[in-house]
Amino acid sequence: MISIEHLTMKYLLIVAAALTLAACSGKTTEEPDADPLAAQAAPTADQITVTAEQRTAIGIQTGPAQISTVNDEIKANGVVDVPPQYMASVSVPIAGIVKTVPVLAGQQVPKGGTLATLQSLDYIQMQQDYLQAVSQLTFQQQELERQRTLNAEDVGARKRLQQAEAEFGSTRALVRSLDLKLRTLGTAMTALQQGQLSPVIRITSPVSGYVTTTNVHIGQQVSPTDILFDVINRDHMHLELKVYENDAFKVRKGQTILLNDAKLGAETVRGTVFLVGKAFQGEAHTITIHGHVSDERQEQRLIPGMYLNARILTGSRQATTLPEEAVVRKGQEGVIYVEVSPNTFKRIPVRIGSAEQGRVEITPLRPADLSKTVLKGAYPLEAELTKGEGEEE
Template sequence: MKSNFFLVLAALLAACSQNKAPETQTPAAAATPNLPTSPDEVRISPAQVQAAGLELGSFTWKNLASDVQANGVVDVPPQNRASVSAVMGGYVQSVAVLPGQQVRRGSVLAVLRHPDYLKLQQEYLQSRARVTFLQQELRRQQTLDAEDVGAKRKLQQAQSDYASEQASLQATTGQLRMLGVSLNSLNQGRISPTVTLTAPISGNVATVRINPGQYVNPQDVLVEMVDPSHMHLELQVFERDVNQVHNGQQVLFRVPSQQHGPEMTASVYLVGKSFDPEKRTVNVHAHLEPERTDLIPGQYVAASIQTGAARQRTLPEDALVQAGEFSYIFTQVGPGSFRRVKVIAGAAENGDVALRLLAPLPDSTHVVRRGAYFLDAELKKGQDAEE
């Protein structure tokens, strides 16, 4: 009986072991890809490298003409600008010019009228007559003094009166000349209630700020004129580039209206010694070569100052990602791993762009020469995913 019991127990255990489900094997955890250690680092698979057509290489050294980019305006020297005002206040009787009109020096710009003009001319004529009388009186007293007949006091009084009135006449004469009143006509007794404003320089009328019937004060600017015979460029160069700019360097520039054709030329004449604390720029004055008449003072220009040829690091244009004032390149830091580096792009020649590195990189650095925009897109995609 006991042997049968053990046989039955063994059979039951064997049946249980056969019916027991196999243990589920937990698969090994998938290998977690290494995450970039820097926000400027991107990692891609070998398949992506091949699909994007990435081309690796190194910097190429070439002799390129270096330049400094600058913006500015067409301008004229201060002596080629004129602001016309009234010497004495008055009412505008007529305006003889329009904005943009070309006039010669001495041309009539406007006519003013006021009773004070009549009064000043009257004072001139009265003073002139009194000077004549006092001059005659002085001669009489000098004659009497020479004959030892007249009193010394009367001679001294005559001398004083004559000198005082002569000074008054000279002052009144100066005021009338500033007003533009003809003294020849006035000496003939012709008094005019009007005065004319004339052009102090030859050039173009820039603005006209008066109209008939308007009262103007001496401090008001009535007409502005510009003489475009000697135009130049006023350029703004960033503080970091100003040490490369020197007198005599050639400047190539364009204006917005010139989309095609050769660039216009100028030469650096003066480099400023102070900079704008807000824009961090220095003014550079350049003379046009040759002089031009098809430009307008105030026009915006985009210029390139040629600072000379130099041996520089270069990369193909496809290796750079443009980002405003700066550009970016990508360097290889490991298999499938690339780092974005900020640089400043310089002159371009035959598809190669000169670079200014903001941080030192050895010449042996592996650089992405083609496919930089693909890496930049992947970098931004990864940054957006993290956000």
């Protein structure tokens, strides 16, 4: 028979062994988990629950979505341009050799300012022909008057009078033609009529502005078909934008254009639609939009030829909006989170619309109560909920 003392001793040994195991296990120190969501219960497909401590660590803030006024807009791209009357390609209507080039690309020049000078034997010959024709015209005019006097007295022959009239008319036409040609070349006609021939032609700028290109150097032989300089006046720059066919019908004169380009700095450049093209162009079927920048100070930040990305505001409406950080973007769609019970958040897919001033338009793809939407902390919730979805097994 087993005694009571024996049973008592056996029980004490069992208790001692249990205490020893507990003590050994208590010596192991658990390392802290860096992820504030690591201790949560396993999330469902579209719902996740966190503890109060985890919520504080993530910084989750909730609040209602707002009804805001948003602008409907279409995207356009294009370039900065100037009207044709404010840009010029300069050539010279006579062959010659470049003698001087006093300007450089980027230099400002006034209208009529000298861009280069040209030596031309043809020019010298033209001046000589003009002076000879003027001299001949004077003689022929005197002869014509003499023949008219003789004819009136029935002394001269009628044929001689007619010949004098023909020669005078022909020489007068030559003088007028040479006079126009020389004036076109910028000749000082008063000095020439006094017998002062010039050996060089001044090539001048037809507009005030900036020299954008120079295609000549000293000693170069040039012809009338050569473009020697390009000059642009930047006082009247405008926007030439292209809009695709699907959006063309939305654009109207007077609508606002916004330029948010990194090249232009942080400030938004604003403009206005001035003209809307009446025909589609090219294989892409785009229409040309002509816009003016509203502020002259902002206009001076533009450079002709600069490529631009623009938005044209075509109207406004009321829509549901959230702060941009509340929407986890996935292309044109995304997800938001709403609190359905204390510390439990549900994932709601949404369609993303216009974004402006830090807020983004959203349209839930299924019914949802947006009175307690996660305004801050949506991205950590999304990361935890989707953790492991992209991992290969």
